[in-house]
Amino acid sequence: MNPESAAAPEIEPVPLRDGLVFGRTQGVALGHASVSRRHAVVTGACGRWVVEDAGSRSGSYLNGRLFQREDLVLGDILRIGPFAFRFDGLRLVATSGATGAAVSAWSLTKSAGGSKILDAVTLSVAPCEFVGVIGPSGAGKSTLLDALCGLRPADSGKVFVDGVDLYPHYESLREWLGYVPQDDIVPLELPVAEALYFSARLRLARDVPPVEIRRLVGKTLAQLGLEERARTCVGSLSGGQRKRVSVGAELLGRPRLLFLDEPTSGLDPSAEFRLMESLRELAAGGCTVICTTHVMENAHLMDRLAILNAGRLVFHGEPAAAREAFGVARLTEIYERIEMVPARPAESDSPPAPRLPPARHGSRRAAALPILLLRQWAILRADWKNLLLALGQPVVIGLMVAWVTHDPPLVLFFAMISTLWFGCGNAAQEIVRELPMFRRERLIGLGRHEYLLAKFLTLARITVVQSLLLYGVMRAAVGIGGSVGWQIAALAATAFASVGLGLAISAHSRTILQAVMLVPLVLIPQILFSGFTPPAGDMKSGPYLVSRAMPSAATQVVMDVSLFWDKKISGAMRVDFPTAFSNLNRDRSLRNGQVFRNSKPAVAGLSALAAWTFATYWLAWFGLRGKERG
Numbered sequence: 001m002n003p004e005s006a007a008a009p010e011i012e013p014v015p016l017r018d019g020l021v022f023g024r025t026q027g028v029a030l031g032h033a034s035v036s037r038r039h040a041v042v043t044g045a046c047g048r049w050v051v052e053d054a055g056s057r058s059g060s061y062l063n064g065r066l067f068q069r070e071d072l073v074l075g076d077i078l079r080i081g082p083f084a085f086r087f088d089g090l091r092l093v094a095t096s097g098a099t100g101a102a103v104s105a106w107s108l109t110k111s112a113g114g115s116k117i118l119d120a121v122t123l124s125v126a127p128c129e130f131v132g133v134i135g136p137s138g139a140g141k142s143t144l145l146d147a148l149c150g151l152r153p154a155d156s157g158k159v160f161v162d163g164v165d166l167y168p169h170y171e172s173l174r175e176w177l178g179y180v181p182q183d184d185i186v187p188l189e190l191p192v193a194e195a196l197y198f199s200a201r202l203r204l205a206r207d208v209p210p211v212e213i214r215r216l217v218g219k220t221l222a223q224l225g226l227e228e229r230a231r232t233c234v235g236s237l238s239g240g241q242r243k244r245v246s247v248g249a250e251l252l253g254r255p256r257l258l259f260l261d262e263p264t265s266g267l268d269p270s271a272e273f274r275l276m277e278s279l280r281e282l283a284a285g286g287c288t289v290i291c292t293t294h295v296m297e298n299a300h301l302m303d304r305l306a307i308l309n310a311g312r313l314v315f316h317g318e319p320a321a322a323r324e325a326f327g328v329a330r331l332t333e334i335y336e337r338i339e340m341v342p343a344r345p346a347e348s349d350s351p352p353a354p355r356l357p358p359a360r361h362g363s364r365r366a367a368a369l370p371i372l373l374l375r376q377w378a379i380l381r382a383d384w385k386n387l388l389l390a391l392g393q394p395v396v397i398g399l400m401v402a403w404v405t406h407d408p409p410l411v412l413f414f415a416m417i418s419t420l421w422f423g424c425g426n427a428a429q430e431i432v433r434e435l436p437m438f439r440r441e442r443l444i445g446l447g448r449h450e451y452l453l454a455k456f457l458t459l460a461r462i463t464v465v466q467s468l469l470l471y472g473v474m475r476a477a478v479g480i481g482g483s484v485g486w487q488i489a490a491l492a493a494t495a496f497a498s499v500g501l502g503l504a505i506s507a508h509s510r511t512i513l514q515a516v517m518l519v520p521l522v523l524i525p526q527i528l529f530s531g532f533t534p535p536a537g538d539m540k541s542g543p544y545l546v547s548r549a550m551p552s553a554a555t556q557v558v559m560d561v562s563l564f565w566d567k568k569i570s571g572a573m574r575v576d577f578p579t580a581f582s583n584l585n586r587d588r589s590l591r592n593g594q595v596f597r598n599s600k601p602a603v604a605g606l607s608a609l610a611a612w613t614f615a616t617y618w619l620a621w622f623g624l625r626g627k628e629r630g
């Protein structure tokens with residue numbers, strides 16, 4: 001099946017240079033009878049390489065297609081006789097089994113809720129086949145697809161990809177597999193080309209130059225007919241185009257096998273047809289494509305159909321044979337007959353002898369955190385109206401508060417509550433709205449901490465800026481007094497804790513709506529138990545204890561300290577700052593006639609906020625872990 005695999009290890013990676021020749025006797029010597037003496041030539045310079053067939057007898061193939069002259073783009077597979085090379089951006093690396101992979105599943109069985117949702121499914125898919133997993137809703141299509149790609153392994157049975165047992169060797173095979181879930185897997189806020197650029201950065205080796213990635217993105221866009229939409233935001237595309245972008249994100253990793261779950265759901269008939277045609281072309285271009293669908297209109301475009309009913313495979317073969325087997329004139333009528341066809345008897349052959357997994361010689365993927373930070377930043381910039389709103393609202397709120405009150409403790413209280421609100425609000429939707437993307441990126445090896453830290457750092461930065469803007473406006477308009485250092489430290493620490501709270505909400509919510517509804521449930525107690533009003537000094541011991549555990553109360557303590565800082569304590573302060581006085585007095589830190597410099601409660605308050613940040617970060621991490629498998 002892979003005649004080149006025997007030859008592959010003997011050939012060193014070939015660095016590209018202008019005039020590089022591949023031939024049986026010239027240049028890079030490929031000693032095989034089917035290779036012409038002078039077979040193919042590479043010309044160009046770094047950033048643009050062109051490969052040309054030098055009038056060879058057996059022809060040269062790029063990505064499974066005969067060609068005369070082609071631009072080389074990252075991930076391209078060049079075949080010369082039995083040899084295959086993969087272009088890694090700098091070199092041509094001899095590779096084995098470079099085009100579509102074969103898949104065979106043997107007796108896949110899975111149970112859930114006491115019943116079998118997959119029942120001894122055995123099937124095989126040839127390299128570069130376009131296969132449809134078809135059946136009514138609830139038949140087990142997604143379950144089978146996920147079992148085939150290793151996302152949710154079957155309880156028993158085996159899957160072989162090019163003869164290698166998938167489940168125990170998932171890590172080695174991961175790069176071969178592309179998976180397009182039903183939901184979008186690229187950020188909706190970014191323009192198409194940029195979204196794909198970041199998808200590629202996350203999927204490809206770290207030493208691939210950005211210019212090469214841009215060329216690859218360009219080629220992928222052309223392949224999917226999206227060139228004209230390169231600068232359009234993903235979110236404003238039609239359903240069909242958006243699905244193509246998700247397919248594109250996967251193609252950038254140059255998978256040998258592409259799995260798609262209901263890619264045509266929600267598309268109009270013509271968009272559905274066009275997408276199916278693109279998938280057909282992908283398969284022809286050298287990628288095995290397996291996709292689930294419950295619509296039959298375009299099933300004739302597929303090479304083979306695997307028809308499921310109630311977890312059992314009832315048919316596996318070509319579309320024409322399916323019509324015959326079900327005794328129908330058109331494929332769309334199959335559903336009416338599906339109950340009448342008995343399940344194929346489970347094949348009793350033993351599974352094929354497994355081959356060893358491929359050696360993993362690819363260079364390491366780039367560290368994801370810097371890429372994710374850049375992507376978050378790009379999303380912010382792309383959504384400039386929202387960014388403007390985010391920066392405008394603290395100014396408006398600051399002016400509004402200053403208009404209503406000039407009471408420094410009250411102004412600081414509003415600064416604290418607003419900061420909590422900004423942070424929670426900024427973060428509460430962040431994870432829940434892009435779970436499908438997170439799940440997919442998790443499968444390509446993205447770390448939970450990388451993902452969460454990128455979110456946390458970006459959102460904390462925005463929230464700190466918002467909070468300081470608000471504080472600046474309030475201070476300019478009101479003349480708050482007290483220690484600026486403690487006040488800024490309190491607001492910055494509150495911003496961090498509030499982002500942690502928001503992310504924890506987001507990671508534990510099932511839907512965006514739920515996340516939005518949880519925000520008041522978290523924030524209103526922050527007002528109630530802050531110790532500002534009612535003052536902590538006036539609380540009964542129960543509420544007082546709860547209050548001491550709240551982040552808002554921690555901020556409030558620092559604010560109270562800031563108001564007294566460097567001042568001589570006198571009775572008049574009871575009138576100036578009644579709540580702050582009562583709060584600090586309860587902790588017996590105030591003595592009449594002394595200059596107030598007691599940093600202990602403020603340090604304790606900041607430490608409590610740091611602890612809240614840490615705890616909520618981990619809470620979000622656990623939430624994220626629980627959401628990984630959908």
Ligand SMILES: Nc1ncnc2c1ncn2[C@@H]1O[C@H](COP(=O)(O)OP(=O)(O)O)[C@@H](O)[C@H]1O
Nearest residue numbers: 112113117135136137138139140141142143144
């Ligand atoms: N985790 C699960 N727990 C219980 N039942 C499940 C689970 N996953 C799937 N099912 C059930 O298995 C059947 C097949 O599901 P699925 O593969 O999603 O079907 P399809 O994709 O064909 O619509 C359905 O009846 C579904 O309710």
Ligand SMILES: [Mg+2]
Nearest residue numbers: 141142143262
């Ligand atoms: Mg499904």
